[in-house]
Every structure is written in C-alpha cells, then in structure tokens.
Amino acid sequence: MVVLSAFVANKSGRSIVARQFRDLDKNRSIELLSQFQTEFTNNKERGNFIDCEDSHVRYIFKPIDDFYMVLITNLQSNIIQDVKTLNLFAETINSLLSLLLYKSPNEHVPLKSTDEELISVHAFDLINAFDEIITLGYKENLKTPQILNSYNMWCMEETWKNINDESKERAAKENRKRDLENMDRRRRSGGYQNFNIGHGQGADPNVLQEAYNSYYSHASESARESFMHSQENKVEQQKSIPQYSYEQPEHRYNEQEEIHYQSDSISTEAQIEDPENSTGLMFIVKETISAQLSRDGDIESSELKGTLELRIADDSFTNVAIELEIENPKDKKYNFKTHPNIDKASFLNNGILKLRDSKKLFPSNDQALGVLRWRQVGTADDEQLVPLKLVTWVNPLDENKFEITVEYELNEKYQSLKECFFIIPLSEYGTSEITDLGDFNEGEIVIEGYDSSQGLVIHANEINQQQGVFTITVDNVESEESLFPINVTFVNLSDDVSTSLSNVAVSKVLNENDEQIDEFGSYVIIKSDDYNVV
Structure with missing residues (x-):
C-alpha cells in the first residue's frame, strides 16, 4: 500500500489540513484535493471510498463527528490495509484534537463544525501526528498511545528523573520541617539556665547616682528627700518579693541504663x-552437596558437584593411566568435564583418564590436581544425593516458647558423619536448652552459642547412628516461621570408595608399561554447601 496524501475535510468535502507523503507538485496536490470535494458531493451514496479511474487514485474516507478523515492512495493499493490505516488516523486525530481543543485526552469529546477554525490553528500539530503514522507513503507499525507519546515527547528517563527529584524535594521538606520542630521543642523545654525575677534586679548603682547628681542635686530640699524616700521603698519591695532560680538538674549516670549484648562469632x-x-x-573423590528439605522430610531439590583429585609424591607414578568405575562416561546426567590436558576421547570411549600428550608427565609435587569434574542434579524425592535426611517437629509450649524435635536418618551408604552443625536463626536475646539428647551421649551434641550473623549453633561431634532424634527448647521466639530455615553443615572422610554418592571410583591404575599398580590410596570426602530445612 502507498498513501499519497492524508487530510481532514469538512462536511462539504473541502480540505482543512492536508499532508502529502510522496513527491507531488503543488498543482497536482490541489487538483486531487479539489477533485475529492467534487466526487464526494456527487457520490455520497457509494460508501466510504471513491475510485477515480482518470486520476488513477482512490479516496478512502471516514467520518469524525462533523468532519471527515480522508486518505488518497493509488488504485493498486490493498484496500483492506488502507482501511486499517484510515482507522488509525481517525482514532489518533480524534484523541489529539480532544487533547488540543478540550484538554481531555482520555475521554472522547465530539467535534463540532464550529471547531474548523481551531483545527486550522493546530494544523502543524496534526501534520506532526500524520508524519508519525506514515513515512514516505508507508505505514509505521505504531499504535495510538505510542503516537501520542511521541507527539508529547514523552521519555521514560525524564519521567523517572522527575519522580526522583520530586521524592528528594519531599524528603528535604520533611527533614526541614522535622528540624524546625526539634529546634522549637528544645527552645521551649530548655529555657534559660539561670534567671531571677525581680523589679530593678541587677540595676547599676552608678547609674542611679549619676541620675541623682544630674537632676536632684540642683533640686530643692523637699524634692531631694522625696527622691531618697522613693528609692528606699523600692529596695524594701524588692526584698519582700521571693527570688526564683532555675537550674537544669544534673544527670547522674546509672550503670544499669546501658546493657551490652555480646555474641561470639562461631x-x-x-x-x-x-x-x-x-x-x-x-586419589580423592570430593563431593559437595546442596539440598533443600521440607520440614516433613521431603526432598524438594538436590545437587552434587564432584571432583576427582590426583596426588603424586613418587616420580615413578608420573605417567599413569587411571581406569574409572563408571557405567557410562557419556551419561549426560553427570555432565563430566575432563582437564584440558587429559585425553577426552579415551575417557568417553573407555572410561580411562590419561594425558593427551604422551611426552608430558603428571606433576609429582604431592599437590592435589583435579583431573575430572562432574555435576548431577537430583529429582524431587530422590534420596540418592542426600546423605542426611531431616524431619522437624515444632511444638508450642507457652507464649513465645517452642520445642523443636529433630529426627535424622543417614543415607544407606553411610554409617556415620564425622562432624555436623545445625544453625537455627534465633535472636540472641532468647534462651535455649537441649532437653533430650536422644541417641547422643553426654557431650556429643552441645549448644555452641549464638552467632550474631547466623543464630543458634548446635554442634554434633559425630553422628554414629543410622537414625536418631534430639530435642531442643527455645523461648522468646516470635513464631514458628522464625525458626526456619535451619541450615545444616557437615563433612565426612572415608576410605570406602563405595560411599561416593555419584558412584565414581578408581578401579585400576596402569603405569607406562600397562602394568597394574596395586598400591595406591583412594578416599571419598563429602561436604555440604547449601543444605537447608525450610
């Protein structure tokens, strides 16, 4: 579609505001506008478009109250698209004229024939809106609100800046008002530190003597006696008036007024x-576990990140091939990643870790070298990656006092965990006590104390039972929800390779002559990262 021109016409078809979008000379433009007025008067019953075969153009028009919105297109233009463009013009012009003439952008205000002169006054505003809709005869992909925003030069950054400036101005006014109130309050409450009430109090006697010498020294005897008598009466009156004084009371520091609460960093x-x-x-298989458990013991999410580390302290082991006990190295659920110097093809095809370049050697500095990494994400209620399951029972005892019973169960691969911490997000102002040790012996599980950044810390030296329970009582707790999430940290070292949660283990080690090496150490270390009960 190509729009040659767009204009607003009155009831008789005469153009009021027109805009050409293609290269048309002045005479041709005037001819097309005049031709519409003639054809419109003679062909009103034909509908909302007029085809002029002689001029090779089509007029499409739509009434806007007492006016018409008209588009001039060529005969080959798609009339359906032209009608959509005409509707956009009509809607935009209607909203814009309501804004310009009646300051009502959100409500439709009918346009009257008497508004023709006002429309002419705002001709350039309408032309700018036309240019937003049509560019070089082709319609832009815009809607009426976008066109009005562009016309109003609305900018998101400027709007946010104005909102921010207004917020700062309101805050400054509030601060100024608050400061004035504080100053007025201090002025009313403070008063004078010392003041006396009395007539003539503090008057300089030299001034009185000077006044007497300047006037009464030359007066008659009776005048001098009258002046002296009046001064004596004033002195007696001042003595009879009680004197008041105010002193600000001294504040005595009381050691009980300030109490410091201290908490140790644990x-x-x-x-x-x-x-x-x-x-x-x-060889050390290191596995870091993250999990989120519900209070009922359901496993909501779990993730394991593993690393196989190699440590060599003997030069005779610097060129070895490591055969792993893995069912399928290409299994995507493990997402195995080999070290850049490891032959990746050998690992994926045969499950063997060896150097890519046979001329290179493994370092023999007895430092840990990661040769393989993997990551495994467990599904909901998948217990394979969770070494420690927890079920928490919360029982309210009194107002702001709760009893927490923790029931634990180890993964079937583990008989014990070497060290474990339970961190309950309590305030340090509360008190706590382990009321039931359960399957723990005295001293095996203790309350370490409060940490200001973590909460109540409970330390279990070793969990050596497959399952067990313990109970703790806490008070000064707002609600049950303030006891969660409970963070759990643990670590365990084992020389049993079957304790690997991802079932990764070294099954065989070969030297450069493909001879099997029987003597080597193999361990599994598991450690928690983000392990919570929510």
Missing part, C-alpha cells in the same frame, strides 16, 4: 584435613 564450617599420601599415589 565458625560453623565443618573442617577436615586431607589424608596423608603414604603410598606416593592417592
């Missing part, structure tokens, strides 16, 4: 040292 990260490399060749 390390809740379970620590464990790497085992000693006594054989000269050692």
Whole structure:
C-alpha cells in the first residue's frame, strides 16, 4: 500500500489540513484535493471510498463527528490495509484534537463544525501526528498511545528523573520541617539556665547616682528627700518579693541504663584435613552437596558437584593411566568435564583418564590436581544425593516458647558423619536448652552459642547412628516461621570408595608399561554447601 496524501475535510468535502507523503507538485496536490470535494458531493451514496479511474487514485474516507478523515492512495493499493490505516488516523486525530481543543485526552469529546477554525490553528500539530503514522507513503507499525507519546515527547528517563527529584524535594521538606520542630521543642523545654525575677534586679548603682547628681542635686530640699524616700521603698519591695532560680538538674549516670549484648562469632564450617599420601599415589573423590528439605522430610531439590583429585609424591607414578568405575562416561546426567590436558576421547570411549600428550608427565609435587569434574542434579524425592535426611517437629509450649524435635536418618551408604552443625536463626536475646539428647551421649551434641550473623549453633561431634532424634527448647521466639530455615553443615572422610554418592571410583591404575599398580590410596570426602530445612 502507498498513501499519497492524508487530510481532514469538512462536511462539504473541502480540505482543512492536508499532508502529502510522496513527491507531488503543488498543482497536482490541489487538483486531487479539489477533485475529492467534487466526487464526494456527487457520490455520497457509494460508501466510504471513491475510485477515480482518470486520476488513477482512490479516496478512502471516514467520518469524525462533523468532519471527515480522508486518505488518497493509488488504485493498486490493498484496500483492506488502507482501511486499517484510515482507522488509525481517525482514532489518533480524534484523541489529539480532544487533547488540543478540550484538554481531555482520555475521554472522547465530539467535534463540532464550529471547531474548523481551531483545527486550522493546530494544523502543524496534526501534520506532526500524520508524519508519525506514515513515512514516505508507508505505514509505521505504531499504535495510538505510542503516537501520542511521541507527539508529547514523552521519555521514560525524564519521567523517572522527575519522580526522583520530586521524592528528594519531599524528603528535604520533611527533614526541614522535622528540624524546625526539634529546634522549637528544645527552645521551649530548655529555657534559660539561670534567671531571677525581680523589679530593678541587677540595676547599676552608678547609674542611679549619676541620675541623682544630674537632676536632684540642683533640686530643692523637699524634692531631694522625696527622691531618697522613693528609692528606699523600692529596695524594701524588692526584698519582700521571693527570688526564683532555675537550674537544669544534673544527670547522674546509672550503670544499669546501658546493657551490652555480646555474641561470639562461631565458625560453623565443618573442617577436615586431607589424608596423608603414604603410598606416593592417592586419589580423592570430593563431593559437595546442596539440598533443600521440607520440614516433613521431603526432598524438594538436590545437587552434587564432584571432583576427582590426583596426588603424586613418587616420580615413578608420573605417567599413569587411571581406569574409572563408571557405567557410562557419556551419561549426560553427570555432565563430566575432563582437564584440558587429559585425553577426552579415551575417557568417553573407555572410561580411562590419561594425558593427551604422551611426552608430558603428571606433576609429582604431592599437590592435589583435579583431573575430572562432574555435576548431577537430583529429582524431587530422590534420596540418592542426600546423605542426611531431616524431619522437624515444632511444638508450642507457652507464649513465645517452642520445642523443636529433630529426627535424622543417614543415607544407606553411610554409617556415620564425622562432624555436623545445625544453625537455627534465633535472636540472641532468647534462651535455649537441649532437653533430650536422644541417641547422643553426654557431650556429643552441645549448644555452641549464638552467632550474631547466623543464630543458634548446635554442634554434633559425630553422628554414629543410622537414625536418631534430639530435642531442643527455645523461648522468646516470635513464631514458628522464625525458626526456619535451619541450615545444616557437615563433612565426612572415608576410605570406602563405595560411599561416593555419584558412584565414581578408581578401579585400576596402569603405569607406562600397562602394568597394574596395586598400591595406591583412594578416599571419598563429602561436604555440604547449601543444605537447608525450610
């Protein structure tokens, strides 16, 4: 579709405001506008369009109250698209004229024939709106609100800046008002530190003597006696008036007025040292577990990140091939990633880790070298990646006092966990007590104290039962929801490779002559990262 021109016409078809979008000379434009007036008067019964075969144009028009919105297109233009464009013109012009003439952008105000002169006054505003809709004869993909925003030069950044400036101005006014109120309050309450009430109090006697010498010294005897008598009466009256004084009371510091609450910073990260490399060749499978458990013990989410580390302290083991016990190295649920210097094809096809370049050697500095990484995400209620399941029972005892019973169960691969912390997000102003040790012996589970950034810290030296329970009582707690989430940290070291939650283990090690190496150490370390009961 190509729109040659658009204009607003009155009831008789005479154009009021017109805009050409293609290269048309003045005479041709005037001819087309005049021709519409003639054809419109003679062909009103034909509908909302007029085809002029002689001029090779089509007029499409639509009434806007007492006026008409008219488009001039060529005969080859798609009339359906032209009608949509005409409707957009009519809607935009109607809204714009309501805004310009009656300051009512949100409500439709009927246009009257008497508004023709006002429309002519706002001709350039209408032309600018026409240019937003049509560019070089082709319609832009815009809607009426966007066109009006562009016409009003509305800008998101400017709007936010104005809102921010107004907010700052209101805040400054509030601060100024508050400061004035504080100053007035201090002025009313403070008063004078010391003041006396009395007539003539503090008058300088030299001034009185000077006044007497300047006037009464030359007066008659009776006048001098009258002046002296009046001064004596004033002195007696001042003595009879009680004197008042005000002194601001001294504030005495009371040691009980200020109470400092102190809390110690407690390390809740379970620590464990790497085992000693006594054989000269050692492998450590390190697995970090994140999980979110419900209070009922359901597993909402779980994730495991694993690393296979190699430590070599003997030069004779610097060129080895490591065969892993993995069902399918290409299994995407593990997302295995090998070290850049490891032969990836050998691992994916045969499950063997060896150097890509046979001329290179593994370092023998007895430092941990990660040769394989993997990541596994468990599904809901998948217990495979969760070494410790927890069920919490909360029982209200009194107002702001609760009893928390924690029931735990170890994964079937584990008989114990070396160290574990339970962190309950309590305020330090509350008190707590382990009221039931359950399956723990005395001293195996204790309350370490409060940490200002974490909460109540409970430390279990070792969980050596497959399942068990313990109970703690806390008070000064707002609600049950303030007891959660309970954060759990733990760590465990085992020389049993079957304790790997992802079932990754070293099954065989070969030297450069493809001879099997029997003596090597293999360990599994699991550690929690983001382990919570919500």
